[in-house]
Amino acid sequence: MNIDKRLVRKDSLEKLFDILKQNSKTIYAPFSKNSKVSFREADSFSGITTDYIQTTQSSKEVAFPRNEKILNYSKDKEGMKVKGIDLNDIPEVVLWGVRPCDTMGIGELSAIFNWDYKDEIYNNRLSRVTVFGFSCSKSDDYCFCTSVGGNPGNTQGSDILFTQLGENGDYLAEILTDKGSSIVSISSALFEKTENIEKEKFLAEVPARFEREEIRGKLEKFFDSQLWVEQSLKCIGCGACAYVCPTCACFDIQDEAHGKSGSRVRCWDSCGFSTFTLHTSGHNPREVQSQRWRQRIMHKFLIMPDRLSVYGCTGCGRCSRACPVDMNILEHLISIQEVSL
């Protein structure tokens, strides 16, 4: 299929933003706070930052918020009344400025939320998200998308992928889905017809560093390796890696009671926490950090491909950037590949 390619002038992005607003879209875009770039709701175009290799947090919150009410309840003489969440309240969202490693992550996250049980809230949220991917012209030491099936101009997961044609240049817009086309239809003057533009020369160069199939093969025989102990010795067991990850989907269910009524809330959780697998009996099948670290790597590079046919890592490098003790996932994956069995 030929992709519909258009040219969007640099100055047209603000106009596009305004048109989306006029069409009642909620826009999430990257903003800088305390020198960290994160997605948040954008009221106006000014202030949206473009100067980032990768945002500190992934964009997964738009479909999988850190805290989400999944039902409300109240108790009275007649008993308990449970009320589900009104899915009509979910807004139409445009996710603006997402890097290709995050757009790819949406597919991996969706695989988890539709593995067996189809998560209604997640799927409803995602169905109302239009993804504006922005290709990468820069990368850093932490990036490794090309080792895990991605690339700096990957269209996977985007509804429209924008690629800036040189510093301060105009944008090539690749219209990839019906959602993308519907955006073009409300702002067609901004999406100019264009001759075939090649985006490749404007993309960052990210060399491939390992073969993920090879790692998967190693992991099958690797459960009892001492390597997990060595790698995880400096891990302090926080959840920073999981919370910034575009594909980590673990959650905890909490009831928040206020007298006779309350709500049930789904909250992010992390397999790195010591209490994550703690049983009521007091037994903990993952007693030490090495077992938790092993779970993290195994889940992404063995369990997910086995069960869901997708890997759980997009090479965004966020976990390594966010790690307070410099646990570098790329380095650890390379050392797994290098081990001779």
Next chain:
Amino acid sequence: MDDLRKRAKELLETSAVKVVIGYEQGTANKTRALFVEKAEDADCLIFDSRCVQNLATYVTKREVKDKGKMAITATLPVMRSIIQLASEFQVNDNNLLVLGITPESKLVEFKNLSEVETFVHQYQIEIDAKNKEMLDKIAKMTQAERWKFWIDELSPCFKCYACRAACPMCYCHRCTVDFNQPQWIPVPSHELGNLEWHIMRAIHLTGRCIDCDACYNACPLAIPINLLTKRMLEDVKINFGSYQPSIKADHLMSTYKPDDKENFIQ
């Protein structure tokens, strides 16, 4: 630092310690913790001004502690943390040897923790000018402004607990936030949940925090949570005199005296 490497080697060769905790080169000009168990690996140890992670957080980590006697590369904040930990019976002369690094970057080995304490007491804990200015600015805010400031700062927190994990004083096997019967602190990272967590953290560290900024440095979102503990440090100073970690000391938040000026507890 050749003398550090040499000493680490000797300690491991003579089995005086089982592991030397220090720093190595990390990613993108960062440094990170290194656990040297074989003498030949001691050459990877480095020390320079980038080495700011508070390594004392590892001396209570089970997987490290279980290796046997530890030696630790300790800058002044690390030494302070160790003395506070000693006063809380978490480390002692049998399980820890301190390879001190003075503020002038000189290696100094201490025979015991008592010597470390004497060394540490030469220096007062002083909040740096930039943070002091920020504390003053916050103190001068109206109550409403201050509330808004903290809600804005704390709202992004997603409760990854990197602050807790990086803090040497947060060694509890099970933290208050992990209890659910009863649930003291709301688990969700919403406004109330975040506020209660950070206030609780600051209160639990009052009279124990040695102002190393490990919590702030660990925060992936760079939330200035160290301002809370710094504020408590200042309040302690005003009400009880300067705090200095001491092996045998009354603990501020767990000490009751019949002649306390407050009468609510009597």
